[in-house]
Amino acid sequence: MVADKIGHTAISDIVAANLPRRKRKQGILVILGIGAILTAFLMLFILVSSLFFSGYHAFTQTHAEIDVFVDPEVIDANKLPRGNFRELLTNALIEIFPEVESRSEKTELYRMLSHGTQFQLRDMIVSDLSVIGTTVTMKVPLSDPFDQLNKGLIDRKTPEEQRRVNNQQISQFDRLSATGVISAPFNWNLLTNPDSRFPELAGLRGALIGSFWALLICFLLSFPVGIGAAIYLEEFAPKNRISDLIEVSINNLAAVPSVVFGLLALAVFIGWFGMPRSAPFVGGMTLALMTMPTVIIAARAAMKSIPNSIREAALGVGASRQQVVFGHVLPLAMPGILTGTIIGLAQALGETAPLLLIGMNAFITSAPAGPFDSSTALPTQIFIWADSPERGFVSRTSAAILVLLGFLIAMNSLAIFLRRQFERNW
Amino acid sequence: MLLLNECAKAGVIGLAAAAVGAVAASARDQIQIVGSSTVFPYTQAVSEQFSNMSGAASPVVESTGTGGGMKLFCAGIGESHPDLTGASRSMKSSEYELCQSNGVTDVTEALIGFDGLSIAISRDNSADWDLTLEEIFLALAAQIPVDGKMQDNPHQKWSDINPDLPDSPILAFGPPPTSGTRDAFVELAMHVGCESHPWIKEQGLAEDSGWVKENCSRMRQDGPFVEAGENDNLIVQRLNADTTAMGIFGYSFLYENLDTLKPVKINGVSPDVETIGDNSYPISRPLYFYTKNAHRGVIQGLQEFIEEYMSEEALAPGGYLSERGLVALNDSDRAALQEAVITGQTMNAK
Numbered sequence: 021m022v023a024d025k026i027g028h029t030a031i032s033d034i035v036a037a038n039l040p041r042r043k044r045k046q047g048i049l050v051i052l053g054i055g056a057i058l059t060a061f062l063m064l065f066i067l068v069s070s071l072f073f074s075g076y077h078a079f080t081q082t083h084a085e086i087d088v089f090v091d092p093e094v095i096d097a098n099k100l101p102r103g104n105f106r107e108l109l110t111n112a113l114i115e116i117f118p119e120v121e122s123r124s125e126k127t128e129l130y131r132m133l134s135h136g137t138q139f140q141l142r143d144m145i146v147s148d149l150s151v152i153g154t155t156v157t158m159k160v161p162l163s164d165p166f167d168q169l170n171k172g173l174i175d176r177k178t179p180e181e182q183r184r185v186n187n188q189q190i191s192q193f194d195r196l197s198a199t200g201v202i203s204a205p206f207n208w209n210l211l212t213n214p215d216s217r218f219p220e221l222a223g224l225r226g227a228l229i230g231s232f233w234a235l236l237i238c239f240l241l242s243f244p245v246g247i248g249a250a251i252y253l254e255e256f257a258p259k260n261r262i263s264d265l266i267e268v269s270i271n272n273l274a275a276v277p278s279v280v281f282g283l284l285a286l287a288v289f290i291g292w293f294g295m296p297r298s299a300p301f302v303g304g305m306t307l308a309l310m311t312m313p314t315v316i317i318a319a320r321a322a323m324k325s326i327p328n329s330i331r332e333a334a335l336g337v338g339a340s341r342q343q344v345v346f347g348h349v350l351p352l353a354m355p356g357i358l359t360g361t362i363i364g365l366a367q368a369l370g371e372t373a374p375l376l377l378i379g380m381n382a383f384i385t386s387a388p389a390g391p392f393d394s395s396t397a398l399p400t401q402i403f404i405w406a407d408s409p410e411r412g413f414v415s416r417t418s419a420a421i422l423v424l425l426g427f428l429i430a431m432n433s434l435a436i437f438l439r440r441q442f443e444r445n446w
Numbered sequence: 447m448l449l450l451n452e453c454a455k456a457g458v459i460g461l462a463a464a465a466v467g468a469v470a471a472s473a474r475d476q477i478q479i480v481g482s483s484t485v486f487p488y489t490q491a492v493s494e495q496f497s498n499m500s501g502a503a504s505p506v507v508e509s510t511g512t513g514g515g516m517k518l519f520c521a522g523i524g525e526s527h528p529d530l531t532g533a534s535r536s537m538k539s540s541e542y543e544l545c546q547s548n549g550v551t552d553v554t555e556a557l558i559g560f561d562g563l564s565i566a567i568s569r570d571n572s573a574d575w576d577l578t579l580e581e582i583f584l585a586l587a588a589q590i591p592v593d594g595k596m597q598d599n600p601h602q603k604w605s606d607i608n609p610d611l612p613d614s615p616i617l618a619f620g621p622p623p624t625s626g627t628r629d630a631f632v633e634l635a636m637h638v639g640c641e642s643h644p645w646i647k648e649q650g651l652a653e654d655s656g657w658v659k660e661n662c663s664r665m666r667q668d669g670p671f672v673e674a675g676e677n678d679n680l681i682v683q684r685l686n687a688d689t690t691a692m693g694i695f696g697y698s699f700l701y702e703n704l705d706t707l708k709p710v711k712i713n714g715v716s717p718d719v720e721t722i723g724d725n726s727y728p729i730s731r732p733l734y735f736y737t738k739n740a741h742r743g744v745i746q747g748l749q750e751f752i753e754e755y756m757s758e759e760a761l762a763p764g765g766y767l768s769e770r771g772l773v774a775l776n777d778s779d780r781a782a783l784q785e786a787v788i789t790g791q792t793m794n795a796k
Contacts, residue, residue, distance in 0.1 A: 073656040101501070116772060139498050140549075175705070182705045214504075217490045294526055297478070298506055383486070384476075385494045394506040407509075407677050409487065409702040409771075414679075 075418025219412025230395030237304025246315025274313035282374030297379035298394035318360020355442035481515030485532025513627035520545035534626030562697035584641025588664035698771030
């Protein structure tokens, strides 16, 4: 009794003596944790804000409204779609700047408009022949240097020979601007146009569709195969050294650098099977190799978390193993499997290296019509733009990264939503 | 693992069969182009113009580097092989033999124009840079003649080479060995600089092109020369950050960034369209493309594409390729070239 009391006092003394130290340690841990989270957020903030500040310019595009007289003497309805549309546009500009006379000045003046304007005009005339002989008002994109000028990215104080626009062009632009025809609406071209060598026309359409096809193929391949493998491993395979070995192999496969899969695809799909280069179909197959281990691991984890009592109950009323799997385990595990798959697909969406190796970094000015047509994907499009000399591509590269990030956030949110909505606690 | 493999294999083979079938059913209607990253912007321009003007399927243009492009181009005849490759140097004899051995015998060579290699530095650098090729060689070669024999390059500052040059560290960002730009720089700047060195001239080694190639081709690895990868925009960013650093890249990148970068003069000449065109700027190189004549008339639109490439609108001075930085050929050379390429003259053995 006495000894007990002494022991008790001694312990409470020790506890009391240690308490401040333990509290301090816990406090430090909490502070470190908060610090870690803040650091992570700061990094994210720096990344996104630097992308935003270099990229937000690309979300608007400078346009001008000009009146174009579709001169029947220049455009012959019988010879369309051929015709000198450039002359029509030059004439329209000369209406505004009547003092321009020499040939070289006219060429300089015409450079104010985007190169694509003449094709825009052509398509308009071809689709509606009645405009020949009338004056049409067109809202046309300005070329990259003038777009930069309008956005204040060209410093007017730099000496003339170091600028992309000369003094005369600046004064012409200012005159045009003073008449109120210049506007900078949202740059839908960025999403709806295919790639172009002119920054003001370049868009992500080809890359978005290419990525869509690649991800669809990737999903169609990796999802059923992944689930099949997971079902066998989780529900049927005997637990022995071989299944351990398989588990280790799958985990290893999930950690193989993606460039290795790219080299494999280059040798096997393109080399042996003779599949086309740059096709989203091949890209999707390559990405499926990467995504499959992720799907297997996610599906196994989801199935493992289903309580055994459910299996046993089903078996108890006479269900076969196959009925247990497809009637009970798989439906219950589906939210977890889908979450894992979506996260795997989001990873695949951002994957660049394997796509570079199979030639999905090509320059193509049209969007693919199917998975066998050559195309780019979002990350490889970013890669191409980052390598382009024109200034306008600097902001477009950042804008394209923001679009990619937007898709990743959407996919990951969907995964979280599915988990929240359908997850059950046993 | 076995089952997994089996599943994957069955899936892959099934899909592969489907893919091959689908591809075989639809003949390729897109022109496929590979090759040098230097020729890439010009081919891009032609291909965009071609598909806009003709409404044909847009060509697939891939930037693989000169050597990689040659490998793909010479791999054989047929739909799965590219129709055209760009090159920032002429075809090597080994590549020519590879082509021949794979049945690619009827190839037309087209020299489309010249590209200047520029050495650029930030505009914030106050010095007025003017180097000779010999000074460039002494600054960047791995081994240079010191005290009568070839030794590791000891120079750390420009003023070590010539007291008149600024007292700032030697630092140059340049292309990696896989790049055609690097080949051209070594050949046009390093070899010529090497040959003009007085000691090498004295020894009679300057005439020995084998010796020059062997001893003057290596760039130094101890820091002052940095291989910066194929992305020239990254080099431009580095130069803006470090005002003493120089960058080596194609003239088009300098041209697009003239507001922040200035050229380093070579032998007193700074690169621009005129000096590159008349060869007074010493490091300019020819640009080529190669095309398979067996594909003409088989691949839809190839002949028309080549005609667009050869049109005056594209190639002439003031054409849309020169707007992108290509330095055009003179009138008579151009006329001969257009004639030869449009009719599809077979190139001579290398």
